[in-house]
Amino acid sequence: AISVNSVAVSGKTVTLTLSRTVATAETVTVSYTKPTGDNVVQDTAGNDAVSFSNQAVTHGTTAADTTPPVLITTGDSGPKVTGNQLTLTYTDASNLDAVNTAAASG
Structure with missing residues (x-):
């Protein structure tokens, strides 16, 4: 209880x-x-x-997101370089965490 x-x-x-x-x-x-x-x-x-x-009772709390982001490797969202910018796009149900991210050396 x-x-x-x-x-x-x-x-x-x-x-x-x-x-x-x-x-x-x-x-x-x-x-x-x-x-x-x-x-x-x-x-x-x-x-x-x-x-x-x-x-x-209907459970109104959404389940925790436990699906890891996966790099999109094909199509328009695949990795691309423009000048000195390398862009990587990931799949995920939510947005990537901009605070807890890999260091440049990672």
Whole structure:
């Protein structure tokens, strides 16, 4: 079980802030047991939400990119030289990291 750190209500939406990040490989379900007394989910007319259990949750966290970039070696995107510039283009689902890159000696 993952504990809840806080609850926020806005209109028809209840957002639970969990105690940790949910990994993309985890299956998530949510249950709600209507408590007796105060601190219940209810509408502005005072109607209490009913209990539910093991409701499947859609995972909105995208999976980590684990596909390494591969040099494109053919066609218009293949390696090319213009003057003193050698251009290499890679395949990848996202952009290359401009900060963590190989040194010129690499």
